[in-house]
Amino acid sequence: MLTEQDKQIIRELQNDLPLVRRPFGAIAEKLGMNEAKLIERIKLFIEDGRIRRFGAAVRHRDLGYVANAMVVWQVPDDRIREVGPVMAGFKEVSHCYQRPRRPEWPYNFYTMVHGQTREECEQVAERIARATGLKTYRLLFSTAELKKSSMRYFE
Amino acid sequence: MQFDAVDRKLLSLIQTEFPLAPEPYRELGDALGVPEEEVMTRLKALMESGVIRRLGGIFDSRKLGYSGALCAMNVAEERISEVAGVVNSFAGVTHNYLREDVFNMWFTVLAPTRARLEEILGEIRTRTGIQDILTLPAENIFKIRVSFDLD
Numbered sequence: 001m002l003t004e005q006d007k008q009i010i011r012e013l014q015n016d017l018p019l020v021r022r023p024f025g026a027i028a029e030k031l032g033m034n035e036a037k038l039i040e041r042i043k044l045f046i047e048d049g050r051i052r053r054f055g056a057a058v059r060h061r062d063l064g065y066v067a068n069a070m071v072v073w074q075v076p077d078d079r080i081r082e083v084g085p086v087m088a089g090f091k092e093v094s095h096c097y098q099r100p101r102r103p104e105w106p107y108n109f110y111t112m113v114h115g116q117t118r119e120e121c122e123q124v125a126e127r128i129a130r131a132t133g134l135k136t137y138r139l140l141f142s143t144a145e146l147k148k149s150s151m152r153y154f155e
Numbered sequence: 156m157q158f159d160a161v162d163r164k165l166l167s168l169i170q171t172e173f174p175l176a177p178e179p180y181r182e183l184g185d186a187l188g189v190p191e192e193e194v195m196t197r198l199k200a201l202m203e204s205g206v207i208r209r210l211g212g213i214f215d216s217r218k219l220g221y222s223g224a225l226c227a228m229n230v231a232e233e234r235i236s237e238v239a240g241v242v243n244s245f246a247g248v249t250h251n252y253l254r255e256d257v258f259n260m261w262f263t264v265l266a267p268t269r270a271r272l273e274e275i276l277g278e279i280r281t282r283t284g285i286q287d288i289l290t291l292p293a294e295n296i297f298k299i300r301v302s303f304d305l306d
Contacts, residue, residue: 002219010219013212016202019195022177039175042212046175050218052299055173057208058166070254070261080295088298098295099225105258105289110225140254140261147243147251150209151265153219155246 005031007154009041013051014152057150067141068114069121071128072107074136080108083132087111090131092124107138156204161187165197169210216265222272223265227258227289234283235260241282245275258289 008031017023028038045051075083088096095112115121174182181191201207216223230238251262266272
C-alpha cells in the first residue's frame with residue numbers, strides 16, 4: 001500500500017522536475033525528507049512498476065510523427081496470446097491493447113501506429129496484417145487533438 | 156522549433172536514461188560533453204516550446220489502483236465543440252481525439268475507482284444527452300511505448 005508520504009512523492013513527481021542543480025534535493029526539502037531517501041524511493045517505484053518510466057514525455061508531433069492512426073483489429077480468441085507480441089514487435093506501434101468486443105463495435109485489438117504520413121501508417125497496418133494473417137481491421141486517423149494532458153493522481 | 160545535434164541527443168537521453176542521481180543535469184552534461192548550465196538552459200527552452208510535455212515520473216495508473224477505459228461516442232459535426240467541452244471538463248479525461256469513423260470522438264478516462272469512472276460516464280451522458288458511449292477497458296496490455304526515436 002502507498003503511504004501518505006508515497007502519495008506526496010507521486011504528487012511532486014507529476015510536476016516538472018525543477019531545473020536547479022539538485023532537483024531531487026529541492027523536492028526532498030519540500031517534503032521534509034532527505035535527498036538520498038527520496039531517490040531510493042523513486043528507484044523502488046520504478047522497480048515495482050508504479051513508475052513506468054522516469055524522464056521526459058515529448059510531443060511526438062513536434063518530432064515529425066504527424067500522422068497517427070488507431071488501427072482496430074478483430075482477433076479470434078484462440079490467437080490473442082500469439083498475435084499480441086507480434087503486433088507489439090513493430091517499432092511503429094507505440095501501444096497495443098486487447099479490449100472487449102461490443103455488439104456495435106466488434107474489434108478487440110487496438111494498435112496505435114505513428115508515421116510521417118497517412119500512407120506510411122497504412123503500409124504499417126498492411127505489414128501487420130501480413131505478419132499476423134488477420135484480415136479484418138480498420139484505420140481510424142485522428143483529425144484533431146481535443147485534449148492531451150498528463151493525469152494527476154491523488155489530487 | 157529547430158533542434159541541433161545536442162538537443163536530439165539530450166531528448167533521446169532524457170526519455171530513456173534520465174539519471175536518478177543528486178545532480179542529474181551535470182551527469183547529462185557529462186554524457187553530452189556540455190556544461191551543466193547549458194543542459195538546464197536547453198531543457199528550459201524545450202519545455203517552454205512544448206516539445207517536452209513533462210519532465211518527471213510517468214506512472215502506471217493500474218499499479219496506483221486507478222481504473223481506466225478508452226471510450227467512444229458518435230457526435231454530430233455541429234455539436235463537437237460543445238460535447239468536447241463537457242468531456243474534457245473532467246480531469247480524468249486525459250486524451251481526446253477526433254477520428255474519422257462512425258464513432259468519431261475517442262477519449263480516455265482514468266478514475267480512482269471503477270465506481271467513479273462509471274459516475275463520470277453517467278455525467279457525460281446526462282450533460283450531453285448522448286446515451287451510447289462505447290466503454291472499452293484494457294483487458295491485456297501488450298505494449299506501451301512512450302519514447303520516440305529521434306534518428
